[in-house]
Every structure is written in structure tokens, then in C-alpha cells.
Amino acid sequence: MPGVDRAEASRTAHGELLLYNPLAEHALDEAIDLLALPPAARVLDVACGRAEVLRRVAARYDVEPAGYDADRALVEAAPAELNVTVAERPPDGTFDLVICIASSHALGGFPDAFGALHDLVEPGGQVLLGEGYWRRPPTEEYLDALGGATADELSDYQGLMRAGEDAGFTPLYASVASDADWDRYEWTQILNSERNGHPVLRERAQQARRRLTMPGGRDTLGFALVVLTRHA
Numbered sequence: 001m002p003g004v005d006r007a008e009a010s011r012t013a014h015g016e017l018l019l020y021n022p023l024a025e026h027a028l029d030e031a032i033d034l035l036a037l038p039p040a041a042r043v044l045d046v047a048c049g050r051a052e053v054l055r056r057v058a059a060r061y062d063v064e065p066a067g068y069d070a071d072r073a074l075v076e077a078a079p080a081e082l083n084v085t086v087a088e089r090p091p092d093g094t095f096d097l098v099i100c101i102a103s104s105h106a107l108g109g110f111p112d113a114f115g116a117l118h119d120l121v122e123p124g125g126q127v128l129l130g131e132g133y134w135r136r137p138p139t140e141e142y143l144d145a146l147g148g149a150t151a152d153e154l155s156d157y158q159g160l161m162r163a164g165e166d167a168g169f170t171p172l173y174a175s176v177a178s179d180a181d182w183d184r185y186e187w188t189q190i191l192n193s194e195r196n197g198h199p200v201l202r203e204r205a206q207q208a209r210r211r212l213t214m215p216g217g218r219d220t221l222g223f224a225l226v227v228l229t230r231h232a
Helices: 006-014 027-035 052-060 072-077 111-118 140-145 157-166 179-196 199-213
Strands: 041-047 065-069 084-086 093-101 121-134 169-176 219-230
Touching: 006 052, 006 072, 006 179, 027 052, 027 169, 027 219, 041 052, 052 065, 052 093, 065 072, 072 084, 093 111, 093 169, 111 121, 111 157, 111 169, 121 157, 140 199, 157 169, 157 219, 179 199, 179 219
Parallel strands: 041 065, 041 093, 065 084, 093 121
Antiparallel strands: 121 219, 169 219
């Protein structure tokens, strides 16, 4: 792994985690059960990785699935029947459901991604969104440990919901990752990165430990799962 890139580092750190985000699987499954999709619904998963969320939707409903991701290694690991392709941009057309979980960066980042999602979803269609938010204002030290992020890259919980409404959506349902969910997600990546031993991975682990153990570090970043419907 002499020239490890960001995608490879992420794959190694996540290891056997099914979801590349802190959501609990049961929380995701509960939200999927609430979608009430019509037969043969067209579903798109944005920057879907191995398409675990799309797989769960397709197992629950009769759908026409599609997904895309820029990481070829993850795409090749996705089930063939889900029609996942290597791409950096979404396909043409509109969909009954668009999944965008921890992948708003692929649509221009928050809050611009809401505009892109509005264009991808049929009127009356739905978005299954997973997005970060600030539980408390981040300190400069925290942002530095997060990789040089800026405070305006996310909003608070109220601002997240308001951004969706401003883009023409109505939030229908939401849940948030718990402290235990975050601990499992973050510390699993730290463990995998340290055991790999590559300097890039160990630096990643060091930054994560710094972020989690600084005062207020476990109380700064949140992650929400939201079901929204586009106004007809």
C-alpha cells in the first residue's frame, strides 16, 4: 500500500462495516419500511459504494434499481442485479426514490445537494437522506482534526431540515445516530487503521482519536437519517 489514496484508505478503515456511516442497521431498516414504494419504483443510489442501502430497498420492495460510485473497487463488490456503475455524475432521468446517504459531496455538498436531489426526484417522490449536522458549534481545533473542514460545510439540525424545506421538500420522518452508534463507527475505523499499520492509515487513526477525545469532541458531530418527499 505504498501510494494509498483516499478511497483505498477509506475501504481499509471501514473494513467489514456494512454501512460507511454511523447509522445503526435497525434504524436504516425502519426508515426503509416507511417508504411505502409503489410497484416497479425507480430507485437511484447516489455514490452508493457497495450499494448496501440499495440492496436493502430492493429486498423490501419491487423496484428498478440503479446506483453509481466513482470507486471502481466498491462498484465491483456490489450485486450485479442492482445495476451499479462506475461514474461521478448521476444518470439522466428522474426517480421515485433517490438514496443519498453520506454522499451529498457527490452532488455539490450541503446545502447545494438539495437542489440536485430536487432535479432527480419525481414530483411526489422521496429522498432517503443521510447527512451530518452540528450538534454544537465546532471549535477550530475540532475542524482541524476533521481534516481542515469549515463550519459552514454543515448546519445544525434545524438548519438541515430547513434547507430541505427551502429546496421544495417536506421532511416526513427522521432519526439520528446515537453516541453508541458513533463510537462503534469511529473506533472500528481507528482499530482497522492502526492494525493495518500504514503511515497514512495511522495518521487517519491519530486524527480521529484526537477529534473524539478533545473536550466536547463526542458531542459535536451528528448524523441524521431523513425521509423527505418532493412537493408535487
